[in-house]
Amino acid sequence: MAGSGSTEAVQSAALEYAPYIVLLPMLAFPVILFLGKMFNGNKMWKEGLKEGGLIALPVMGASLLISLWLITDFIGGSGHADTAGWTWFTSGMWDSGQTTVTEISLGFGIYIDHVTVMLLFIASFLCLLINTFAIGYMNTDPINDNRNHRFYAEFVLFCSGMLGMVLADSFLWLFIFWELMGLCSYLLIGFYYERPSAAYAAKKAFLTTRVGDVFLMVGLAMLWTLFHPYAGAGQGALDYSVVFYEGNIEKVAASSSGTLAWALGLMFIGAVGKSAQFPLHVWLPDAMEGPTPVSALIHAATMVNAGLYLVARMFPFFGAEALHGDLADLAFIIAAIGGTTAVMAAAIAFVQHDLKKVLAYSTMSQLAYIFTGLGAALYLANTLHWHEYLADGTKNPDYYVNHAIVVVAFGAALFHLFNHAMAKGMLFMASGAVIHEVHHAHHHLHPHDDHHDESPEELLMLANYLHDSDQSVFGFFNSIDLDQSGEIDTYEFQKALKDANIADLPPWEMKRLMAAVDMDGNGRIDVPELELSLGRIHLASLAGDDDHHDHHDEFDAQSMENMGGLASKMPLTATAMLVGSLSIMGFPLIGGFWSKEGIIANTWRVALDDPRFFYPAMCVLLGAAMTGFYMSRMWLKTFAGSPKTEVAAHVHPTNTWIKTPLFILTFMSLGAIVLASMGFTHWAPDEYYEPFFDGKKSFVEGFVYEMEHAFANSDAFFFVLTYVAILLGAIVGPGLALSLYGGKLDEGEDSLPWFAPVLALNQMVKGRYHWDNSSFAQSGFATALENRLYFDHYYDMAMLKIVAAFSFKAAEADSSVIDGTVKTIERTSQQLSTKLRSLTTGSARDYILMAALGTLVLFGLIWGVVA
Amino acid sequence: MIDPAWVSGLSALLFVIGLAGAFTRKNAIIVLMCIELMLNAANMQFAAAAVHHGDATGWVYTIFAIAIAASEVAIGLAIFLAMYGQHESITLDDVNVLRN
Numbered sequence A: 001m002a003g004s005g006s007t008e009a010v011q012s013a014a015l016e017y018a019p020y021i022v023l024l025p026m027l028a029f030p031v032i033l034f035l036g037k038m039f040n041g042n043k044m045w046k047e048g049l050k051e052g053g054l055i056a057l058p059v060m061g062a063s064l065l066i067s068l069w070l071i072t073d074f075i076g077g078s079g080h081a082d083t084a085g086w087t088w089f090t091s092g093m094w095d096s097g098q099t100t101v102t103e104i105s106l107g108f109g110i111y112i113d114h115v116t117v118m119l120l121f122i123a124s125f126l127c128l129l130i131n132t133f134a135i136g137y138m139n140t141d142p143i144n145d146n147r148n149h150r151f152y153a154e155f156v157l158f159c160s161g162m163l164g165m166v167l168a169d170s171f172l173w174l175f176i177f178w179e180l181m182g183l184c185s186y187l188l189i190g191f192y193y194e195r196p197s198a199a200y201a202a203k204k205a206f207l208t209t210r211v212g213d214v215f216l217m218v219g220l221a222m223l224w225t226l227f228h229p230y231a232g233a234g235q236g237a238l239d240y241s242v243v244f245y246e247g248n249i250e251k252v253a254a255s256s257s258g259t260l261a262w263a264l265g266l267m268f269i270g271a272v273g274k275s276a277q278f279p280l281h282v283w284l285p286d287a288m289e290g291p292t293p294v295s296a297l298i299h300a301a302t303m304v305n306a307g308l309y310l311v312a313r314m315f316p317f318f319g320a321e322a323l324h325g326d327l328a329d330l331a332f333i334i335a336a337i338g339g340t341t342a343v344m345a346a347a348i349a350f351v352q353h354d355l356k357k358v359l360a361y362s363t364m365s366q367l368a369y370i371f372t373g374l375g376a377a378l379y380l381a382n383t384l385h386w387h388e389y390l391a392d393g394t395k396n397p398d399y400y401v402n403h404a405i406v407v408v409a410f411g412a413a414l415f416h417l418f419n420h421a422m423a424k425g426m427l428f429m430a431s432g433a434v435i436h437e438v439h440h441a442h443h444h445l446h447p448h449d450d451h452h453d454e455s456p457e458e459l460l461m462l463a464n465y466l467h468d469s470d471q472s473v474f475g476f477f478n479s480i481d482l483d484q485s486g487e488i489d490t491y492e493f494q495k496a497l498k499d500a501n502i503a504d505l506p507p508w509e510m511k512r513l514m515a516a517v518d519m520d521g522n523g524r525i526d527v528p529e530l531e532l533s534l535g536r537i538h539l540a541s542l543a544g545d546d547d548h549h550d551h552h553d554e555f556d557a558q559s560m561e562n563m564g565g566l567a568s569k570m571p572l573t574a575t576a577m578l579v580g581s582l583s584i585m586g587f588p589l590i591g592g593f594w595s596k597e598g599i600i601a602n603t604w605r606v607a608l609d610d611p612r613f614f615y616p617a618m619c620v621l622l623g624a625a626m627t628g629f630y631m632s633r634m635w636l637k638t639f640a641g642s643p644k645t646e647v648a649a650h651v652h653p654t655n656t657w658i659k660t661p662l663f664i665l666t667f668m669s670l671g672a673i674v675l676a677s678m679g680f681t682h683w684a685p686d687e688y689y690e691p692f693f694d695g696k697k698s699f700v701e702g703f704v705y706e707m708e709h710a711f712a713n714s715d716a717f718f719f720v721l722t723y724v725a726i727l728l729g730a731i732v733g734p735g736l737a738l739s740l741y742g743g744k745l746d747e748g749e750d751s752l753p754w755f756a757p758v759l760a761l762n763q764m765v766k767g768r769y770h771w772d773n774s775s776f777a778q779s780g781f782a783t784a785l786e787n788r789l790y791f792d793h794y795y796d797m798a799m800l801k802i803v804a805a806f807s808f809k810a811a812e813a814d815s816s817v818i819d820g821t822v823k824t825i826e827r828t829s830q831q832l833s834t835k836l837r838s839l840t841t842g843s844a845r846d847y848i849l850m851a852a853l854g855t856l857v858l859f860g861l862i863w864g865v866v867a
Numbered sequence B: 001m002i003d004p005a006w007v008s009g010l011s012a013l014l015f016v017i018g019l020a021g022a023f024t025r026k027n028a029i030i031v032l033m034c035i036e037l038m039l040n041a042a043n044m045q046f047a048a049a050a051v052h053h054g055d056a057t058g059w060v061y062t063i064f065a066i067a068i069a070a071s072e073v074a075i076g077l078a079i080f081l082a083m084y085g086q087h088e089s090i091t092l093d094d095v096n097v098l099r100n
Helices: A013-017 A019-038 A043-048 A052-078 A113-138 A146-169 A173-189 A195-232 A246-274 A283-289 A292-304 A305-313 A315-319 A328-350 A355-381 A397-444 A458-466 A472-479 A491-501 A507-517 A527-545 A549-555 A570-587 A593-609 A610-640 A656-670 A671-678 A701-711 A716-740 A755-769 A780-786 A788-837 A846-865 B004-024 B028-053 B057-087
Strands: A082-094 A101-112
Touching: A013 A019, A013 A052, A019 A052, A019 A113, A019 A146, A019 A328, A043 A052, A052 A113, A052 A146, A052 A305, A082 A283, A101 A113, A101 A146, A101 A173, A113 A146, A113 A292, A113 A305, A113 A397, A113 A656, A113 A716, A146 A173, A146 A195, A146 A292, A146 A701, A173 A195, A173 A246, A173 A305, A195 A283, A246 A305, A246 A315, A246 A328, A283 A292, A283 A355, A292 A305, A292 A397, A305 A355, A305 A397, A305 A491, A315 A355, A328 A355, A328 A593, A328 A610, A328 A780, A328 A788, A355 A397, A355 A593, A355 A610, A397 A570, A397 A593, A397 A656, A397 A671, A458 A507, A458 A788, A472 A491, A472 A527, A491 A507, A507 A527, A570 A610, A570 A656, A570 A716, A570 A755, A593 A610, A593 A671, A593 A701, A593 A716, A656 A671, A671 A701, A716 A755, A780 A788, A846 B004, B028 B057
Parallel strands: none
Antiparallel strands: A082 A101
């Protein structure tokens, strides 16, 4: 298993076991699915194994352990890119015009570099925490009973897709796992497929990301064509070891750097779709239809990172000396898309009432920050001479300055990815906990009353009877259709109900029952009618009868309008939410601050060099203030003030399975400075990288360096910029929210000590600066924001106008030309036969006449022949 | 000895009477009788020709025709009975089950 490529390093033992990171969850998928199918409803399966949750948990734990081993090996080793490959199969390919056969081998390989390590940790760590959380969330909601195994199976497959994509050593495998995730995303969003909105959201997410994936595929095909001539024996043209090899990049750059830029641009569109960026962002808010926090978390902390990972993976192209300056436009496009989305999504988040929707738009906005940061970093890597040697082999005089700039810029974007994933994972789990508990409190206060009187009870009993006796509707129908007429009449139905011990009904009752089933009103029941009636009952019982979804019309457990004052009811969740919000806002010293400042600073650094970048640079600065506002608004509306509904006053703390991941992630977010000091902000995949782990910089030095850069930058411009960003993100935005929302908790409600300053500040600001925002809330702009800036509307319209119009034309051509020909033949022959048929009158006399005439004719003929 | 031409002429006359009757009458039994008439016209022609040529073949045909005619009548009457059972009439105009 020889490593290949330019940066071959010492093989670590962990690398040999790395495939199990992907294989274990992938194998757990069928195991959980089949066991779930076999033991569905079994008490041991339900209580002991949590319907597969406790199979998935150790599997994800093992994945995390191997991942950690791999990561420590990598960091403790050399910190150089490392690969290991396993050949799956080899085949020949004959290029036209050549006389030799090129050997093509397809295999799976592991590629480890700095980007991989970062994403690998995020994915495996969060997948384990989500799994823990899911056991507490999914298994305590009766609506999920007896189908959780489907959730866990899809969940582990999803995790294996994410981990596989991160570890893959070629763009081809990246694409395969990418699509696997797309599939699982579809399945998980549509988990409650009996709800039309969930089915619609699943389709929407699948199709929207598919638009991007088509471009990604075309981009990969172009990349393959470019690099195919330079792939050695046994190497795939899309292997990282081929495409990232500087010699190959040089050769491609010399002949067709423009094509390469196009290929990368198309691949970027794929990333835009996956990471829900403008203009392919419409699917993410709808993806919240999935099982509450879990699918949401996947769509916030892991899967959407795939797009960012793909862009980060392109770094070697941008960083290559041979392509110097060629890809600057593409870098600008990446940053501009990011900037646009950051502001747009933040603006929409202003007016959302649904707790999860706020977080969904926040995700879009924060991912956009990372895109902007990556765009800036890629621009710097592409336009600065940052390698030790220039293209002509001379020593680069600006090496140290430029190298540091590129490494820090790239590191800031990746570190924000890390911080955002941790914080957003926590926020979603916390919001899930809130929704879960509000839901339960509501259920507790308003016990379920039966709304399903429309369907007669006898039909429900019949449905249950069929289910229990394991009969199909068709089989049952045939057995009660005594005269085999294909229809059952009232008598047969009455007898069947009596025989099945369901009910012995008098005629007038039978009339009522028949009326409910007999849809066309002909007095008899046929198979489709019976099937439909029973199917309706089945759906109703799934969607509501043993649950509370019929209440959704009146009570929305996800709406922040129904919450308020929860800080005293759910202190741990409130703390997690507070830390997560502060991290996303970029509040000084907490989580995202360390990376967000870096993104803003680097975007402005580029803007000073290239005026086009003023657009994304202004966007991220504006976005910082907006983030401060909507995150504070969300926290205050949910946790501060008095409970807005009776339900919110009766919420209880959540269970341990849910609390554990929140607890862990709170510390992850708070501890970001530790990681920053360890050099996590210096994260560039190149061999000149000098990480903390090499021992060149101590922890204290790193800490001092970070603090100095953040708060006492020697460059006057960046010094001012830092404080402007802090002012906007941590004072202006939250200040506005504090003056509008929240308030002190009710009398007698006490909470944890660290909420006191927040609530006191809230009360003070609200009391002093409270202003009336109703004019804005009623303005056309607010309406536009509530309608998500009409994107869905216009996309739907475009679909109707273009796609549907085309479909109608195609359908017309089909029915008039293709079907038309067949139908004309059929119609003509039928008319002809009708004419012929009228000859047979059925009258004996006519037949005699015909016989006589026929005889005469025969006679005449014979006469003619003889004569 | 009568001239065979007269016999032929008589048989032709009988045949035409039978044919006209089969075309015009409505009652099934009369139509059947007319058919018999036509058959017998043919028989007469066979017999006359046999006498004229001094050949027995004509007689043989005649006997076969009579046998067939007898069975035909049996079947025909059975059909009429069945017809009467269904339609309570043996008027041919009422029966057109083979129509179209």
